[in-house]
Amino acid sequence: MTEIQQTPAPGPGPTLATVTLLPTARPADEAADTAVLDSARQVLTDLTGPAPLAPVEKVDLDTFDDAPLMPAWMRSPEGWAAYAGVFYRSRRRGFRRWVRRQPTDRGHVRQFGRGTRRVHEWVVGFEGVRVQGAAHTAHVLTREARAAARSARFTPRILGSKKELAMKTADKLQKEAEAAVALHKKARKDRNRARNLRAGVVYGPPLAAIGGGFVATGWLGAAGGMLATFTGGAFAGRKPYEEEADWSADWRSLGDGDRMTAPMLDQSFRAAKVIGADETLKVVQMPMLDARGAWSTVIDLPPGIPAKKAMRAVDELAAAFGVEEAQVSVSKRGRSGRIELYVSRDLPFTDKAKPGPLLALEAAANFWGPISIGPDVRGLPISISVVERSGLVGGEPGAGKSASGNTILLAAALDPRVLLVLADGKGGGDLEPFEHLCECFEGDADPEAFYKLLLAEVADMKRRYALLKKLGKRKVTEELANTYPELRQRLIWVDELMFYTTDEEYGKKITKLLRNLVSRGRAAGIITFCATQKPGSDVVDTSLRDLLSIRWALRCTTPEASDTILGKGAAAAGYSAKTVQAEMRGAGYLWAEGQNPVMVRADYYTDDQVTELLERATEWRRAAGTLPTGPLSLADQLRAQAENDAALLAAVVDTFANYSAKAGEELDWLPGSVLLAALKDDGLDVTAEKLGALIVRTDEEKKAKRAWEGSRVSGYLRSRVTATITARYGLTA
Structure with a gap:
């Protein structure tokens, strides 16, 4: 059976009925054909007038139930399994992306470190520049005042005007130095106050969160506080540094606490004009910190540059490193082009000396x-x-x-x-x-x-x-x-x-x-x-x-x-x-x-x-037995002669010394009776004649008499005794 579809007439109205002709079925007679034709005419007659419009039902598109907007097949077990697979794969891809992100500048640890650095830099602030400038001014003025005071102290007073001018200059510089020191103290005090305030704002909430969490729920609360702190730090450092905003990359200085690196060495030696702009150093021994906090390294200069050029540029190198000249030590190491560089953290030899x-x-x-x-x-x-x-x-x-x-x-x-x-x-x-x-x-x-x-x-x-x-x-x-x-x-x-x-x-x-x-x-x-x-x-x-x-x-x-x-x-x-x-x-x-x-x-x-x-x-x-005995006295020198006359003269010298000590002054004369009594007390067998024969006097000296204990008696001069000793033994006091 073949179905032939008729094309409906355009225009509104009901759909035309389909006329189906069955080739194997033929009308039995004319009457049947006439009935079909009449029926068709009737249909065509109905189509000539407009068709009535069907009433349109009003629908509210904003009203719908809570059912999820998913196709019906998703509600099947197979649909739920497919949905779970898609979710698992997307989560796994997300975790892999997170792992790959961590070593980069976008990693959370890097973000936290960057955030910590940013908030710490905010806490430190820029007041340190003013303090450093005030400290430098105070140091310079103090050194000038010390030099002026030394100059004034050593200016002779006989130079009246110069002495007065030096004293006035020293007083003026001392007042300026004291004012500079006071300004430095005030700047340092203001800096500390501002830093403490900002530190309380930055570090107070994390400490409160960690401490409060620990007090409330123990270590679990403390862990939550630490996680919150980490989150806040990562949020503060979510944006990486831009190259033009990283001020610390402009110049690296040992004086500011930076590390000594190969690029820093190249930059400093170029600034000191030791090497050219296109030359680089060869690091033989990497820069290292010793126990004293000083940096040391061994480097090779470019070919053709001797070590003495770097040794002559110590002042320029110190300026490039941001330290004092005395803190930099450059010495030749092994060969002409190799040097050993040592930069101390502080000015050397200013600490208290250790026991020798x-x-x-x-x-x-x-x-x-x-x-x-x-x-x-x-x-x-x-x-x-x-x-x-x-x-x-x-x-x-x-x-x-x-x-x-x-x-x-x-x-x-x-x-x-x-x-x-x-x-x-x-x-x-x-x-x-x-x-x-x-x-x-x-x-x-x-x-x-x-x-x-x-x-x-x-x-x-x-x-x-x-x-x-x-x-x-x-x-x-x-x-x-x-x-x-x-x-x-x-x-x-x-x-x-x-x-x-x-x-x-x-x-x-x-x-x-x-x-x-x-x-x-x-x-x-x-x-x-x-x-x-x-x-x-x-x-x-x-x-x-x-x-x-x-x-x-x-x-x-x-x-x-x-x-x-x-x-x-x-x-x-x-x-x-x-x-x-x-x-x-x-x-x-x-x-x-x-x-x-x-x-x-x-x-x-x-x-x-x-x-x-x-x-x-x-x-x-x-x-x-090597301790020096010192010079011997005249009496000891006489006793060393091991002679009776020398021993007698030594006793006379001691008698003069004893009476001089009692009198409180140097006696140049003693009576002969006093000398004889002292000699006999020492156990020496001596008479006046023997003493007179030993110490020969002139007639004037024998006749000369002096007052002694209420009477006038003759005696012996000390000079005559020493002259006798010198003439006989060649000894002097």
Whole structure:
């Protein structure tokens, strides 16, 4: 059967009925055909008029039930399984994205760290800039005021106007320094107040949340508070830093607490003009922090740049690192282009000095071995050997020459085998505690006495060489000195050499004798050290100064003054004692071992500690039998003659001394009866005739009478007694 669909007529109205013709079914007669046609006509007639419109039902589209908007198939078990799979896969992808995000700047830990840093920077604020500026101003003005006060103090009063002007300048600078210090204190107080307020705002809520949670529900509440704190910090740091907003990336400075890195080194060395703009450094030893908080590294300069260029640019490097010049130490390491850089956290040698190593000695020291001088900038102990050496210590007044000299003098005193010969050109008593240990001592700043002392030392040097020739030896060794006491080490220490060498009468003679001792006395066991303020050619002749092999330059006012101690060109090579700050007392460049000077601070011993060490030295020397007995009195010298007449004259000298002590003044005459009575009391068999024959007087002296206890009697002059002793025995008081 075939179905033929008729196309409905356009227009509104009901759908036309479908007429189906069955080819196999034919009408039986004409009547049937007529009925069909009539029926069709009737239908067509009905379609000619408009069809009535059906009523439209009004529907509210906003009204619907609570059923989920999902197709019906989703309500089946298969639909629910598909939905759960989609949810699981989306959650797994989200977790993977979260894990991959954590190492980036968008990670929550990074966000928390960034937020913590931001809020901390807000707490710190910008008040520190004002405090730092006020501190710098106060430091500069204080240093200027100290220098002006020193200048005013040392200006002679005979220069009336200059003295008055210096005093006024010192007072003015002192007031300005005090005002600057007060301003710095106020700025620091305001900064602390603002920081404390902001810290309470930032750190108060997290602490309250954690503490309140712990009090309320224990560790679970504390964990919740910590989670809330972490969330807040991550929210504060949700946005990464932009490159132009990261101010800390503009310049990295060690003075601001930043880490030393390879880029920082390149940047600083370029700023100091040590390397070019396109050159880089090669880091041999990575920058490391030591226990003192200082940075150290070993680097290779670009090819063709010597180490001395970096050593000369210490001031520029310090400015690039944001620290003081004294905090930067540059030294050559192994070869010309390799340097070792050391940058201390604070200004070195400003902390309290630790007790010197000599205090820990339980036995005698060994002056033949290394002598501890003090620590370097790294805190490592520095020792030197003075065997067959000589030394020069120099620096401006107050630089610490006396304290520095104590490190060598005490080491020599604690070795009972060392002979001490000291001369104090200052006459101030710095060397007086050592006097009882000295073979020779000149403490009155007398050039004539010092000249005679040097003559005796030159004679002793000749005797030493005569003994060495006799023994067939070239120089004194420790074993030889222990065998022959005449060859023991001899330390000659001259303080304030300038006073002796500038004397009009004896200056040149003293210089000549010192040059003789320094140049020839080394092999004979004679060690010479000289200390002065500025050993220029007008103070110390260059022929003498150049022979002193150990140089110790304490704080100096100019690089030229430093070069007079360390040698010409030392300041240009980066070793200038001018860089030593006033706070670094006792510190200076020591050139004794190695090829380059080393910054060292001398071990410091207080007056009580010096007294304690000298008491030990006295005991050890007395036990070893090397404690000097000092000059013998005239009476003791007479008794040493082991003669009856000498013993008689010694008793006469003692009688004069006893009666002078009773009278409170020096007596130049005593009656003969008094002398005879005193001699008999001492057990000496003597008569007036024997005494008169021993001490020969002139006729005038015999006839001369003086008052004595109510009567006038004759006697003996003290000058006649001493003249008799000198004429007979060649002895003097």
